[in-house]
Amino acid sequence: xxxxxxxxxxxxxxxxxxxxxxxxxxxxxxxxxxxxxxxxxxxxxxxxxxxxxxxxxxxxxxxxxxxxxxxxxxxxxxxxxxxxxxxxxxxxxxxxxxxxxxxxxxxxxxxxxxxxx
Amino acid sequence: xxxxxxxxxxxxxxxxxxxxxxxxxxxxxxxxxxxxxxxxxxxxxxxxxxxxxxxxxxxxxxxxxxxxxxxxxxxxxxxxxxxxxxxxxxxxxxxxxxxxxxxxxxxxxxxxxx
Numbered sequence: 001x002x003x004x005x006x007x008x009x010x011x012x013x014x015x016x017x018x019x020x021x022x023x024x025x026x027x028x029x030x031x032x033x034x035x036x037x038x039x040x041x042x043x044x045x046x047x048x049x050x051x052x053x054x055x056x057x058x059x060x061x062x063x064x065x066x067x068x069x070x071x072x073x074x075x076x077x078x079x080x081x082x083x084x085x086x087x088x089x090x091x092x093x094x095x096x097x098x099x100x101x102x103x104x105x106x107x108x109x110x111x112x113x114x115x116x117x
Numbered sequence: 118x119x120x121x122x123x124x125x126x127x128x129x130x131x132x133x134x135x136x137x138x139x140x141x142x143x144x145x146x147x148x149x150x151x152x153x154x155x156x157x158x159x160x161x162x163x164x165x166x167x168x169x170x171x172x173x174x175x176x177x178x179x180x181x182x183x184x185x186x187x188x189x190x191x192x193x194x195x196x197x198x199x200x201x202x203x204x205x206x207x208x209x210x211x212x213x214x215x216x217x218x219x220x221x222x223x224x225x226x227x228x229x230x231x
Contacts, residue, residue: 004160031217042121042207042221043161056218091160095217104217108153108160 004109012115018080021112025094035091082116119144123222131230138193140208150191151209203229
């Protein structure tokens with residue numbers, strides 16, 4: 001079974017430039033997550049989709065970050081304009097349909113490492 | 118809001134020695150608890166999880182964890198560490214109605230000396 005695919009693995013940009021990350025979840029996984037992992041910290045949820053609808057984007061800096069999941073499959077996370085503090089690893093994860101009673105296992109991709117100079 | 122504390126940033130153990138990584142959580146009701154491992158340049162892999170029932174849970178790679186409600190803890194253990202266990206370990210918490218949202222601790226970096 002193929003895992004969660006992410007690209008690019010590494011990206012270096014200058015501040016105020018834009019960047020986009022792509023994620024393809026495990027086939028059949030309705031729920032998709034983007035996490036931000038800053039060096040020395042645990043991952044922090046940015047946005048959660050179920051199919052192509054947003055479930056939670058409360059911690060997404062909406063003035064500069066945007067994400068979409070067209071057709072309920074793959075997803076793109078965009079940052080525009082980037083700031084120095086956006087330097088982090090952006091992890092995509094997917095899971096089967098979320099049931100409120102019992103959380104499902106999240107499967108993570110290898111991440112996209114962003115360096116903002 | 119729920120939170121997770123991993124008090125040890127770095128831990129070094131000798132190969133073959135036992136290991137315990139600490140995790141404390143803050144949440145009013147019974148949480149769902151997880152341990153993930155992250156090797157360099159890799160994504161996170163689930164080691165084990167606790168939802169309910171037996172408070173001692175077994176995971177992959179010979180790891181186990183014990184849920185202690187009275188101490189709000191979910192410590193990860195392994196009786197004999199292998200060099201390949203060197204990685205970063207994250208404790209995470211979720212809860213009923215949380216929509217599968219995980220809150221992670223800051224992680225513990227494990228170094229294994231040969």
